[in-house]
Amino acid sequence: MKTHNAIGQMALLAVLCVLFAVILAPLLGQGSSQPPTPAHPWMDRSLSPDRRADLVMEQMTLDEKIGLVHGAGLVGFETTPEEAATGVLARSNGGAGFVPGIPRLGLPDLNMADSAVGVARSGAHGRYSTPLPSTLAEAASWDLRLAHDYGALIGRELRDQGYNMALGGGVNLTREPRNGRNFEYQGEDPILAGRMVAQLIQGVQEQGVIGDIKHYAFNDQETGRHVASVNLDRRVMRETDLLAFEIGVKESNVGAVMCSYNRINGDYACENSYTLNEVLKKAWGFKGFVISDWGGTHSTVKAALAGLDQEQPGSVHFGDALKKAVEAGAVPAARLNDMVHRILRTEFAAGIVDNPPVPRVVDVFGGLEMAQRFAEQGTVLLKNANGQLPLDAGRVKSLAVIGSHADVGVISGGGSGQVDPPGGNAVANAQGNTPGTEADAIWGPGAVWHPSSPLKAIRAKVPKAQVEFADGADLSAAAALARRSAAAIVFVHQPSSEGRDLSLSLPGNQDQLVSAVAAANPRTIVVVESGGPVAMPWIGEVNAVLEAWFPGIRGGEALAAILFGDVNPSAKLPVTFAKSEADLPHPRVPGTDAQEFASIDIGATQPTRQPIPFDIHYSEGLKVGYKWFDAEDKQPLFAFGHGLSYTTFAYSGLQATPKEVTFAVKNTGSRAGAEIAQVYVGLPASTHEPPQRLVAWDKVRLAAGESKRVSLKLDPQLLSIFDVEKNAWDLVPGSYKVLVGGSSRAIALSASVQIP
Numbered sequence: 001m002k003t004h005n006a007i008g009q010m011a012l013l014a015v016l017c018v019l020f021a022v023i024l025a026p027l028l029g030q031g032s033s034q035p036p037t038p039a040h041p042w043m044d045r046s047l048s049p050d051r052r053a054d055l056v057m058e059q060m061t062l063d064e065k066i067g068l069v070h071g072a073g074l075v076g077f078e079t080t081p082e083e084a085a086t087g088v089l090a091r092s093n094g095g096a097g098f099v100p101g102i103p104r105l106g107l108p109d110l111n112m113a114d115s116a117v118g119v120a121r122s123g124a125h126g127r128y129s130t131p132l133p134s135t136l137a138e139a140a141s142w143d144l145r146l147a148h149d150y151g152a153l154i155g156r157e158l159r160d161q162g163y164n165m166a167l168g169g170g171v172n173l174t175r176e177p178r179n180g181r182n183f184e185y186q187g188e189d190p191i192l193a194g195r196m197v198a199q200l201i202q203g204v205q206e207q208g209v210i211g212d213i214k215h216y217a218f219n220d221q222e223t224g225r226h227v228a229s230v231n232l233d234r235r236v237m238r239e240t241d242l243l244a245f246e247i248g249v250k251e252s253n254v255g256a257v258m259c260s261y262n263r264i265n266g267d268y269a270c271e272n273s274y275t276l277n278e279v280l281k282k283a284w285g286f287k288g289f290v291i292s293d294w295g296g297t298h299s300t301v302k303a304a305l306a307g308l309d310q311e312q313p314g315s316v317h318f319g320d321a322l323k324k325a326v327e328a329g330a331v332p333a334a335r336l337n338d339m340v341h342r343i344l345r346t347e348f349a350a351g352i353v354d355n356p357p358v359p360r361v362v363d364v365f366g367g368l369e370m371a372q373r374f375a376e377q378g379t380v381l382l383k384n385a386n387g388q389l390p391l392d393a394g395r396v397k398s399l400a401v402i403g404s405h406a407d408v409g410v411i412s413g414g415g416s417g418q419v420d421p422p423g424g425n426a427v428a429n430a431q432g433n434t435p436g437t438e439a440d441a442i443w444g445p446g447a448v449w450h451p452s453s454p455l456k457a458i459r460a461k462v463p464k465a466q467v468e469f470a471d472g473a474d475l476s477a478a479a480a481l482a483r484r485s486a487a488a489i490v491f492v493h494q495p496s497s498e499g500r501d502l503s504l505s506l507p508g509n510q511d512q513l514v515s516a517v518a519a520a521n522p523r524t525i526v527v528v529e530s531g532g533p534v535a536m537p538w539i540g541e542v543n544a545v546l547e548a549w550f551p552g553i554r555g556g557e558a559l560a561a562i563l564f565g566d567v568n569p570s571a572k573l574p575v576t577f578a579k580s581e582a583d584l585p586h587p588r589v590p591g592t593d594a595q596e597f598a599s600i601d602i603g604a605t606q607p608t609r610q611p612i613p614f615d616i617h618y619s620e621g622l623k624v625g626y627k628w629f630d631a632e633d634k635q636p637l638f639a640f641g642h643g644l645s646y647t648t649f650a651y652s653g654l655q656a657t658p659k660e661v662t663f664a665v666k667n668t669g670s671r672a673g674a675e676i677a678q679v680y681v682g683l684p685a686s687t688h689e690p691p692q693r694l695v696a697w698d699k700v701r702l703a704a705g706e707s708k709r710v711s712l713k714l715d716p717q718l719l720s721i722f723d724v725e726k727n728a729w730d731l732v733p734g735s736y737k738v739l740v741g742g743s744s745r746a747i748a749l750s751a752s753v754q755i756p
Helices: 002-028 049-057 062-068 081-086 135-140 144-160 190-205 234-239 241-252 273-283 301-306 320-328 333-350 364-378 438-443 454-461 475-483 510-520 555-563 626-631
Strands: 097-099 110-114 165-167 212-216 256-259 289-292 380-384 398-402 466-470 487-494 524-530 544-547 649-656 660-667 673-682 693-702 707-713 721-723 728-730 734-743 746-755
Touching (some): 062 333, 135 144, 135 364, 144 364, 256 273, 301 320, 364 555, 398 510, 454 466, 454 487, 487 510, 649 673, 649 734, 660 693, 693 707
Parallel strands (some): 110 165, 398 466
């Protein structure tokens, strides 16, 4: 009996093995060295993304194609909550954009999220996202590896929350230092900005998420962004903002480019054939798709023919209107097919068809650790007279911490890039946006502070010292606290948000606060939290200044680590700080006098006001940022590329050719540190270029007393000018001056090279 049972069990086991091999194993992708036969031919992963897109398009109906080239709407924008709950939006992940997939063809929904400095507005859906330091802080690191890690963290958290497309990647140049969105961008130099954003995008896309680069192009200010026409000649365009985008697009293989709200030489950016067709798709060979900024589509036929591939967030122009235009021949069927092909090949290339996101809990602790590292590497030591910093934790007996709600948190940038603070705003009833502006109407009136208390972090460094806080509202009380303390740390801030531009001046009484504290205590340190450059009329009154930007969820801890020397600062400015607005190319933001801020009606309680169209003539042309100060012989408050360390560096042994620059950097101080060695080139006078341009850099990490030889290749395009008549980059013969040093104004070495 036992023998028969054993035989029966063996037979049953054999049958089960056969069933597993025939049925289950193929489903699990096991049991064979060959991949399972795909259900559709376009699911064959061995095929190229372009071939897979072609195969699936052969099976698509016209309606299915139209469905891929526009969004499904947003609750509060074009869709009521009731419609969202019962319609296709019920499948949405709750992000900024949603495009329904085609289940019968195995094509997934596109779920998009704003993600400039982390996944935005996750808290509304019961999720956690890591609020990172601003991308301007990331750019201040001048560290390509860090930029990659920054993007990778965002990409992971997007996938963990069920998103498969990012809406970050901002790279508009800081042509206007008062732009309210500078904190989302990468600074004023096209090479630095382009390479940093390319690494960020690579980091995102390596997580299996479609990346995005924006706002294409010349959306360099918020004033009049919906109606203004930026009027520039093609040489200026190609050598400034478009060069940053060119580098970003080519080096990242980004999946999507978001066209901006503004007009360019009269045509809206989302229907500008020169920038979309001639430059982006033809000259740069961009294979992905062009997506409109939200509400940035203004036509059907013109936009489609000019190169726009997808309207967001709804279907006003690329829904029924586009279908009718295709049927009537106004938009060729081939153009619609190109739009669809670009979207599909991007989905296949990014891996979102084969490897869709699987929601899971975000790695909170890993995010916190990385956020602190980003903040530490992005904080710039602007001034350090008398060796005020770092503070000696073993000798500090008392400290005054003053201003900017430093007892509870650090400020963040507002608008579509706002990442929800864990636990809510650390400052109740916070003020920030100007009443009646677009920012106030759309995003609400309050600035947001992340719960990372500098005061608590400082106290943790010196548990035996007396560390007291004053909010700074009462100047006399703040000065009295500073007077009885061994040193004073004043925190100041400049709120910044999408939808409005700024002044360089700190709001409120903060300048007076710094002066009052400095008069009471000569050992005064100022920490600036801002989205970009600010004026510092008190700079001669204080010993030390740290630019912390918007430092993210671990900003308090990062600042304490720098203040007490646990971290040696190495960041350098990606933007020039002017002494005052009078030194800028435009003392007032262009269009300020003509423009009333427009409010997009997405549920705003205030009546929409009609904007007044106007032209923006950026008369400085090629002279963006430091190039303006160099050409006009103006002394900045702090130069582009400036940043101090707790050690010192020396340069020597420059050797230069048209293809390569070599030199030595030595740490001449007593502690380890990193120097961002910068190479600038002055072009021949016949080119009529600004005096110098950044062409290369390296972040050199050195132990005390250590020296390293640095070799940097020179890209011929970065030595060239754009010849409009040739419609090509031109390397002009002549004498080129090579300049090497620690900033654009701290040149240590120079040489000349001849290009025949």
